[in-house]
Amino acid sequence: MNSEYKHIVIIGAGFAGLFAAKKLSGRNVRVTIIDRNNYHTFNPLLYQVGAAEIEPDQIAYPVRTFIRKKANIDFLMANVEKINFKKDTVVTDRGDIKYDFLIFSPGSSSGYFGIKGAENNSTTLKSLDDALRLRNHILRMFERASKCDDPSERDKCLTFVIVGGGPTGVEFAGAFAEFVNGPLRKDYPHIDSHEVRICLVDAAGQLLGAYSPKSAEYAKRKLEKMNVAVSLNRTVKEVKPGEIILGDGERLKSHTILWTAGVSGVAIKSDIKIADRKDARVTVDEYLRPGGCDNVFICGDMAYLEQSGKPLPMNAPVATQQGIHSAINILRLINGKTLKPFRYGDRGSMVTIGRNSAITKAAGFEFRGFIAWVLWLFIHIFYLIGFRNKILVMISWFRDYLFFERSGKMIIPSE
Ligand SMILES: Cc1cc2nc3c(=O)[nH]c(=O)nc-3n(C[C@H](O)[C@H](O)[C@H](O)COP(=O)(O)OP(=O)(O)OC[C@H]3O[C@@H](n4cnc5c(N)ncnc54)[C@H](O)[C@@H]3O)c2cc1C
Known part of the structure; x- marks a missing residue:
């Protein structure tokens, strides 16, 4: 150089x-x-790693491979x-x-709005490490519950609280509910899927604040159909180890509190x-x-x-x-030229709520359902970096769609 x-x-x-x-x-x-990290992470699919739908390496791409033929670019980890x-x-x-x-x-990074105990006593979904940790933790909770005779401890293992009804909270809730209702139900026959409680809590009056009330209602309906209990207009007062206290005093006992509510x-x-x-x-x-x-x-x-x-x-x-x-x-x-101001070209946004359901927003219009979901699949594959990643993610999705099976059910690394 x-x-x-x-x-x-x-x-x-x-x-x-x-x-x-x-x-x-x-x-x-x-x-x-x-x-x-020595890799780029495709964050939009992090929640699928957390829900064991795809493997971590399928949404990561090594930076050194990316710069391989770019002679004027170097990398420092x-x-x-x-x-x-x-x-x-x-x-x-x-x-x-x-x-x-x-x-x-x-x-x-995650934002906690100064809520007592939130940062220390919840888990988050901002990196590949977080996603893998979440997946391992969920699987451990099922392992623990499967051999637990104490009803209150079993209940704590099988209660999952997601704080934040934005795209990450909604997408994870949908993918996780499908994981519970499909593969985990088959792998843990002694755990009745009705014992598993997934609670999605948000302080706002609707899910997905950036979308219309109609789309938000659609997302809520879909999640409820998958046995996700959606609690709106509920603030969080405090998070303690194994417990979340809501603004109205209700206490939810859970070993899994996933925080997706704030960004900073x-x-x-x-x-x-x-x-x-x-x-x-x-x-x-x-x-x-x-x-x-x-x-x-x-x-x-x-x-x-x-x-x-x-x-x-x-x-x-x-x-x-x-x-x-x-x-x-x-x-x-x-080159001694003047600067050009930045203008964002908005090409829309989308969010998926489990199989066959998504919301797409573009040019001021929103549409919901199967077509929006197919579009979501194609756009995410298109933008995912790496040919191998595209192929492997498509195979994982195909297998999941046809056989209701997930690939990432091993607790790795087993720290
Ligand atoms: C779970 C999740 C789901 C999302 N879903 C979508 C979606 O569906 N659609 C969408 O458009 N957007 C989505 N986003 C948002 C999108 O990922 C971010 O807006 C985008 O990644 C921001 O790009 P960035 O380059 O600013 O930061 P990032 O892509 O986050 O990259 C930041 C990089 O900086 C590195 N870094 C940070 N601090 C340091 C440090 N101190 N030293 C060295 N390196 C450091 C990190 O390792 C990382 O590689 C999602 C985000 C998350 C977390």
């Missing part, structure tokens, strides 16, 4: 980071991608600990890295305080830069930007478009 070229450091090999790198491939710049914006340096657990331009796209930025130390919002995200200008740092671009979930009076959603298309846009703007700056 030509050391005369400007050095662009990308923090995070997620949607924003990877697509920024792709845009910079073959250009007269040096690029270093830094990520704590490291944890970013601090950014010294004044010295243009990223501090990692594997040393300091100088940059000329920085693309900062570390994604997001990733807290990384820096010499200039750029995270100006309560949720630890950073307000950026129309060029995706934080105030006071002209060579820094913030993309994806970490960036807060309003367009047409509304905040942009925290989703994969926004992150992808912002990553590409930042790369283009950095190349323009290097």
Whole structure:
């Protein structure tokens, strides 16, 4: 690599980071991608790993394979600990890295709204590790319950509480209910599927706040048909080990409390305080830069930007478009051109609620049902990175659809 070229450091090999790198491939710049994992994760299918529908490696892609033929791009597997914006340096657990331009796209973490005990006593679904841990935990709960004679302990093992009725909560609840009603029912004949309680709790008056009340009602109806108890207008007051206390005083005893209710930025130390919002995200200008740092671009979930009076959603298309846009703007700056403002091109969103049911929203319209579900399948396969992953996920889905069977029922690793 030509050391005369400007050095662009990308923090995070997620949607924003990877697509920024792709845009910079073959250009007269040096690029270093830094990520704590040596793979990219396709987050939209994380819930399926948690529900044992697909294997973890089917939604991950090695960064080094991605950059194999991209000679100007390097990778550093490291944890970013601090950014010294004044010295243009990223501090990692594997040393300091100088940059000329920085693309900062570390994604997001769970938000707990200051609810007592929520962070320490619940599990979350933000990474491949989380998804695998959740799957292992669910299987352990079934193993434990199958040999448990104490009714209250058995009940705690077989009660699963999901907090948050957004897309992640709804999609996981649907996939998990199908897991319980199909493969687990066959594998654990001594556990009556009616003993298993899946509770989905949300503080709002409807599920899926970004969709219409009609679609929300459709999702609720579908989940209830699968034996998911949907509790709306219910706040969470406190989470204790093995127990969740709701705002009205009701206590649900459970060894599994999955938290999908809130999202916030990733807290990384820096010499200039750029995270100006309560949720630890950073307000950026129309060029995706934080105030006071002209060579820094913030993309994806970490960036807060309003367009047409509304905040942009925290989703994969926004992150992808912002990553590409930042790369283009950095190349323009290097070539002495002016920056172009970012405009998000909304191509819609979708959510699935178990087999044959999904909601698709595009161009102001929403449609529900089988066609929306088929569209959901094709779009997710299309965007999944890696030919092998596409094939293996399709095989897993096909097997599940035809035989009501799941592939990921082993507790691995058995820590
Ligand atoms: C369960 C789930 C389901 C989702 N479903 C959908 C969906 O159906 N459709 C949709 O459009 N969006 C969905 N999203 C949202 C979407 O995944 C995010 O909006 C998108 O991934 C954001 O891209 P990003 O590049 O900002 O961050 P990410 O893709 O999250 O990537 C961030 C990267 O930064 C790395 N990183 C973070 N901190 C550090 C550090 N300190 N040091 C080194 N590396 C670090 C991480 O390892 C990660 O690889 C979902 C998210 C989740 C969690």
